[in-house]
Amino acid sequence: MYIKPAVPFKGTKAQEIELKEFIDLEKSQPGALMPVLQKAQEIYGYLPIEVQGMVAEGLGISLSEVYGVATFYSQFSLNPKGEHRISVCLGTACYVKGADKILEGIEQRLGIKCGECTPDGVFSIDSCRCVGACGLAPVMMIDDDVYGRMTVDQIDDILKKYTVKRKK
Amino acid sequence: MLTIEELNKIREKTKNLVSMRNEGEENKSGYKYQVLVCGGTGCHSSGSQKVLDALHEEVASHQLEKDVKIVRTGCFGLCSLGPIMIVYPEGAFYARVTPESIHEIVEEHLVNGNMVKHLLYESTVCEDGTVKSLQETNFYKKQLRVALKNCGVIDPEDIEEYIATDGYQALAKVLTTMTPDDVIQTLLDSGLRGRGGGGFPTGRKWAFAKASDSDQKYVCCNADEGDPGAFMDRSILEGDPHTVLEAMAIAGYTIGASKGYIYVRAEYPVAVNRLNVAIAQAKEYGLLGDGIFGTDFSFDIELRLGAGAFVCGEETALMTSIEGNRGEPRPRPPFPAVKGLFGKPTILNNVETYANICKIILNGPEWFASMGTETSKGTKVFALGGKITNVGLVEVPMGTKLREIVEEIGGGVPNGKKFKAAQTGGPSGGCIPACHIDVPIDYDNLIKLGSMMGSGGLIVMDEDTCMVDIAKFFLEFTVDESCGKCTPCRIGTRRLYQFIEKITKGEGELEDLDKIKELCAHMQSTSLCALGQTTPNPVISTMRYFKDEYIAHVKDKTCPAGVCKNLMSYEIIPKLCKGCTLCAKNCPVDAISGSVKEPHKIDREKCIKCGLCMKNCKFGAIVKK
Numbered sequence: 001m002y003i004k005p006a007v008p009f010k011g012t013k014a015q016e017i018e019l020k021e022f023i024d025l026e027k028s029q030p031g032a033l034m035p036v037l038q039k040a041q042e043i044y045g046y047l048p049i050e051v052q053g054m055v056a057e058g059l060g061i062s063l064s065e066v067y068g069v070a071t072f073y074s075q076f077s078l079n080p081k082g083e084h085r086i087s088v089c090l091g092t093a094c095y096v097k098g099a100d101k102i103l104e105g106i107e108q109r110l111g112i113k114c115g116e117c118t119p120d121g122v123f124s125i126d127s128c129r130c131v132g133a134c135g136l137a138p139v140m141m142i143d144d145d146v147y148g149r150m151t152v153d154q155i156d157d158i159l160k161k162y163t164v165k166r167k168k
Numbered sequence: 169m170l171t172i173e174e175l176n177k178i179r180e181k182t183k184n185l186v187s188m189r190n191e192g193e194e195n196k197s198g199y200k201y202q203v204l205v206c207g208g209t210g211c212h213s214s215g216s217q218k219v220l221d222a223l224h225e226e227v228a229s230h231q232l233e234k235d236v237k238i239v240r241t242g243c244f245g246l247c248s249l250g251p252i253m254i255v256y257p258e259g260a261f262y263a264r265v266t267p268e269s270i271h272e273i274v275e276e277h278l279v280n281g282n283m284v285k286h287l288l289y290e291s292t293v294c295e296d297g298t299v300k301s302l303q304e305t306n307f308y309k310k311q312l313r314v315a316l317k318n319c320g321v322i323d324p325e326d327i328e329e330y331i332a333t334d335g336y337q338a339l340a341k342v343l344t345t346m347t348p349d350d351v352i353q354t355l356l357d358s359g360l361r362g363r364g365g366g367g368f369p370t371g372r373k374w375a376f377a378k379a380s381d382s383d384q385k386y387v388c389c390n391a392d393e394g395d396p397g398a399f400m401d402r403s404i405l406e407g408d409p410h411t412v413l414e415a416m417a418i419a420g421y422t423i424g425a426s427k428g429y430i431y432v433r434a435e436y437p438v439a440v441n442r443l444n445v446a447i448a449q450a451k452e453y454g455l456l457g458d459g460i461f462g463t464d465f466s467f468d469i470e471l472r473l474g475a476g477a478f479v480c481g482e483e484t485a486l487m488t489s490i491e492g493n494r495g496e497p498r499p500r501p502p503f504p505a506v507k508g509l510f511g512k513p514t515i516l517n518n519v520e521t522y523a524n525i526c527k528i529i530l531n532g533p534e535w536f537a538s539m540g541t542e543t544s545k546g547t548k549v550f551a552l553g554g555k556i557t558n559v560g561l562v563e564v565p566m567g568t569k570l571r572e573i574v575e576e577i578g579g580g581v582p583n584g585k586k587f588k589a590a591q592t593g594g595p596s597g598g599c600i601p602a603c604h605i606d607v608p609i610d611y612d613n614l615i616k617l618g619s620m621m622g623s624g625g626l627i628v629m630d631e632d633t634c635m636v637d638i639a640k641f642f643l644e645f646t647v648d649e650s651c652g653k654c655t656p657c658r659i660g661t662r663r664l665y666q667f668i669e670k671i672t673k674g675e676g677e678l679e680d681l682d683k684i685k686e687l688c689a690h691m692q693s694t695s696l697c698a699l700g701q702t703t704p705n706p707v708i709s710t711m712r713y714f715k716d717e718y719i720a721h722v723k724d725k726t727c728p729a730g731v732c733k734n735l736m737s738y739e740i741i742p743k744l745c746k747g748c749t750l751c752a753k754n755c756p757v758d759a760i761s762g763s764v765k766e767p768h769k770i771d772r773e774k775c776i777k778c779g780l781c782m783k784n785c786k787f788g789a790i791v792k793k
Contacts, residue, residue, distance in 0.1 A: 030510055031472070031492035038434070038473060072494040072651070073475030075434055092397030092594065092627045093553035095641055101778065108756070129478070129645075130396040131435065133213040134551065135247030135559040146213040152780065 023058035082124030091130030099138035169454035182332035200235040207240040210247030222267035242407015244320035248559040263289035315523035319407030327449040338526035357533035359545030364518030376505035380513035385425035391432035394478040395594035398625030401519035405439035409446035415525035478649035497697035540566030544610035554627035585630035593622025596702035598709025634731035657700025742767035744789035751781035
């Protein structure tokens, strides 16, 4: 069931033009919907219903078809993400080394569950499947920074780095 | 457009450059040293880019640019020691290199010519102070690198280095001297079987697609490596992308296709980037495009990014996804070789399968068939992970014993723990218990043991791993990843998960075990695709080998490995507790009470079983029960 996110859609005209240009470029390719949605998420950060509408119109397909694809793949998000995106790897290698405890620890400290965004919009937590850095298990990523060989007692210090950065 | 003569010229020109990196070969590169830094995802995550930057800076400040060549390669395999750096001609193997240590390495090694022994990987430094080459270490000694031949040897972003190692010679040979039937016969003779998991003979797959009549056919590469804990395909794409492109072009010529798609996970940004670079370079050199080598054969490759759906590793689902739809599988037959992508005949092979093709063409099928066992030829790449000392990528001949992989190459289970089982085949596979550690690993033996080759993830588990919990972990994964198209999988995965969860909570009953077996049998026989059909495997296999653990959970309400939270508790042994209060200070929920210098107590109601107290206790006074 579709639930409208609490954060209102704040897309700009420039973003819309960028998306439309990409759609016109890809339109004639067979199977263009996936690359277009990937581009749209790159532009907007997520795929709100407004953006899905633009994609449907641009490609000349129904909104339900777009929605079906957007909700099928875990990479596509219908909810906005935090300013800093935390993702904890729950691949086998990390799991065996206690990644679930890392996730739990972060959830506890931020007071939100996996998949949610803190009310101030600073952090969002996701779990992911194997980032391929199994040698460093357990692994967590914040934005593009990788933290390997994680332990629960490192969480506070790592999170602090991002809240401090913000205050500056 | 490149002619074969021009290709050979490039090879002659660049061959000397890479010659130094082969042991025992004379250095004709014109450089005094070549420094190879791993740029694979593992080392990249450990900061290899910063190491590279520091290296460039130091080399420049010592004016060594003419003597020292710096190369960013793909994965060397020993990911847990990253960032990794190798200096030739010595083959000195520096492990866990930091930007800070670069100064010393450049000054001592590259300027003064003395290896910095304290920064070398300790297994390469012998007791008498001499240094062993990498090939002599336990990790590499037993390996046989075919698919990974170029990984960690060449610069994946430089097509000329690939050409120097006989790159695109196989394509040239096929286009000018072989008919499509010759190629198929060569593959059949080699005995190559699909490396994606199923193990279907590659030659037969290609023969089916060739026999299908159509104006348009497609060649696809499955690089949607979704199996958690597996990273073989990623490493090949990152370390040697051209070998995949070349093999796909050979496939195109064989079946009569002019277009190829590589479906790669978006979660692999490094691999995607290297593929884009490689495709652009191949086009620039005329090795992809129209009229390759002046023949009338044309072939083009396009990348398609996956979007995080495990089921898209299933061949029909993958093609549905490339078509721009929800990645749901469709019933077979018709098989892709008859009716695949966009309704046209298609072959779909996995990355590692393609990585073997060019070598088979160049070295001959007999060479390939001489490796491996009776029914499984060649080598297999495994991603070794979990409770093992040397986490990384290994390639061994088929038929190598699990014991050799775990104990010799992998360096055994760390912290003096006991090997319990190894999981192969990921969520679709099963476990091999310690009692079968001497079985030679090949397709058929693994199936006999109730597991499967899968794509090559090999996760080692020790005595601290609860097998019921592992079964639950894989089910959680498949519940998430079931696409929902067919009922046995959509509902079956969830029901199965609920059963196992009930058991891990200590609420299981003995009759549940029979119900689980029945449900598993239904799912295996009625699910639409391999995902649903193989989902029960981890459950069936752990129940087969570790039935006593299930019984302990159900009957005695205990978790022998001390993992399942509801079935265990932390306790303080009063005799050993010195009353230092460290545990109480570390407890996040204030569940520990007691006065200074008096034995403390844990309030079981409050305890969330995070284990911080036990980790922090300096006297070993806290135990799991």
